[in-house]
Amino acid sequence: MGIPVGGTAPIRPVCAEGDWVDDVLLKGDGREIALYLSGPVTRAELRRLVGEQQQRLAAAGLVAGGTVAVRLPPSLSCIVAMLAGWRSGAQVALLDYRLTTHEVGKAVARLAPQLVIEPAVDVTGTLRGFFDVDARITPLRGGRPAASEHALLQLSSGSTGPSKVIGRTAGSLLAELDRYARLDGFPRQGERTVVLASIVHVLGLVGGLLHGLAAGAQVVLPAWQSVDGILKAVAAGDRPTTVLGVPSQTAVLAAARTPPRLPQLRRMITGGELVKESVRERFTTGYGAELGVMYGMTEAGVIATDLTGADRPALTPAPGMRVRVDDGEILLGLPESPYVGLTDPARYVDGWLRTKDAGSIDEVTGLLTVHGRLDSQVSIGGLKVDLSEVEASISALPGVSEAVVVHGTGIEAFVMVDEQAVFDGLADSLAARLAPYKRPRSLNLLTELPRTATGKPVRNAEILRAAVRSAAAAPPAQLHTAGETR
Template sequence: MTQNLSASEPGLVASPEWVDELLLSGPDNEVCLCSDEPVDRGTLRRLVSRRQSTLVAAGLRAGGTLALRLPPSMAYVANLLAGWRIGAQVILLDHRLTSFEVDAALNRLAPQVVVAAERTRGGALRAFADVDESVTPWPGRPATTPHAVIQLSSGSTGPSKVIGRTAGDLMAEIDRYTRIDGVPLRGERIIVLASMVHVLGLVGALLYGLHAGVRLRWPERVAGGGILDAVAAETTPATVLGVPFHIGLMTSVTDPPALPQLRRMTTGGELVPATTAEAFVDRYRVPLGNMWGMTEVGVIATDLFGSHRPALRPAPGLEVVEHDGELLIGRPESPYVGLSDPTRWADGWLHTRDAGRTDPDTGLVTVLGRLDSQISVGGLKVDLTEVEATVTALPEVAEAVVLYDDMITAYVRLVPPATAATVQSVLADRLAGYKLPRRMHVLDALPRTTTGKLVRDGSVLRRAAAREVTE
């Protein structure tokens, strides 16, 4: 996969031809996107061209900066591709952020044009919205880096980082997807549940799907029945792409219909407890694929057939090594914008801050959890990932996060009529005394990021627990 990546202006964003050649090419009548109505490539090209004219009229030029704050929609897809087609740097802001968070991001990133939802039709559970957008010139600045896209990290463990990826980075990741065994192929479908503002939905669904001729379909509603309806809507093979939260939606359907179209579900974002994976496979009789990735790199390793769980095979072209218990990724340049932190990237290696190990014989990688999950209690080593997995595996526990906060602390959502006392009693038979949570907060719902990950920032969890006490 070779394309012309010469910059539109010296040192700035890549030439826009890659959009037409890699993403928009194909027969006019080939359907590429489906929600309420199918959209073929000819229609998509026309929509992108119209948005391109509107953005140029608002002052966007090659080397300029465009911020998108849109829900999953044709408006999002068309404006994203139009911005890249102009040769601009596109900043992706999750539409679920608060106005305070958006204002802070805009002040921090200073785009020249902002596209936001002026009116959105449909309910809160709608997966692909009908949007009227507003296009507003903004007192920002041109791109100062060659990145085609700017994203904010999910913020599950702390403040978001600003991450940039070039058109070359995106193209290389698309190429990795084409060489991974088990990905959907031309003529098949992806049922898109993952957010397109973040890397799994952006590249793993939208960009790869447009490039490979895989039809993208969004369910009418992000609910168990809605997902199954999207699978059943056509006879072609379908892969469901989402995060572990979506596994729960699908397994909540007590008597699912036969779905010969369903080939697999693939999830990324966080580790899937073994009990959760077993429940899904038992219910649907298809593989639950696993994917590990980062905003900084995209897909890193996969096990799309569920045959190596919890181990994964590095994606083609990526080098993954273990150093002092941490997994490192070979990357020639830092992905961070405005940040030179040698603890995150140094000497060609990206520090994932994930604990893990590599098998020298098979090359398989096992992610063990966040590196900061390794603590010492009374001189004894405790892996909080192990403690959390044990808590989550209990039938009395719907979901849990375990942190070290002066002591081992569990934040849990329970299955009625369970109580903290009953959970502690059961855990006493399953964990050594020094591993047991000394404090347990029972919440009606655990905080999640906009991508559906459980939040692991102690300050956020403490505030959530305090609110429930006062209420």
């Protein structure tokens, strides 16, 4: 069991910067469409729904300085629940609805919320973009009020290790919204954002949902996160449209054989790993739209961007974000540590957060280039090997759709390919491209790579090996990387 982060006595409302929900997120003409899920939701309707949920939370015992965990799938209910919690002056913890019962139990033990908001009935559907759900509010015995002024608690993705509890104050979220507002080319009032990234994780939450509400851009959740579902969501409105997602979703769209003409589609912006060059070319050529990229992390939100793809792979630090590189590591200037509970004290020192990402800054242009994780460097026979270099070399091979390289008993590669012949010739192809000490000791074939809730490939060797064993025990499947349609 983790260390609970709750306190023992109520504190003042976490909304120390004023009523930021009303003043920033719910402001505006009530007739304007704020959200579009199964149908349009005006700002007046959203305000009404949030107020009604706020009353239900109060009836369940929530007061300013209280704590509530929201574990709902992408839905109007999820959006209303988090806004109602913040409007009540409470600390809101967001839990991904895809977590197992065991994982939810561990998270609740760490966070100790007073209330949990969950679906009244379990939901399923891997490609669903949103759900129609009724929310159930459950008071928890032993739940504790907030011990800090963080408005938001999230768990890190856990792609490389155990999750950390990350806190964001209202001031931190407002500062990130200000950075988005100052980004040239990010959705503005009168435009639309089709949000594919999860709205309970930082990219979809702040860059998609909260920015859209604050800026007056319509926030659209597609009914289905398939090629057809996403394209229908884009085509449903004639306003300038931006798609916000992750690289794997770009690959799904790029795989469409004959993309439709969508003049309203301005660009897609992805967070996470850099999109493969071949995927980028297929997307930009097929749709006649730009493909931008963002670098960020749960601890701070958006850090640097290249919204047009013109500077690939370099990025421009976001307005107001202090970034420097120290001994090859990217550091962020933050007013306080984002971590809640026990954590590595060396991670945040003298106002600077160590990201554990390798990077460099061009002294002339000021552009930032992210080179991968610092912990991707391992020693093989006394020689340094950068696993990200090996991974990039494999991913660049024709017919390889995706690859993850980790270090366990040796260098291990887990790959997705277009056809069996590509995998059969992989060892020979790598022999011509990598020195012997850099080559993977084992090559493993997967039809799907395990991913975190945010869509990042898992880099835990044990989980990857388990996926290989599971795939070997399953009936043979056709190797195919194109997106499923509906």
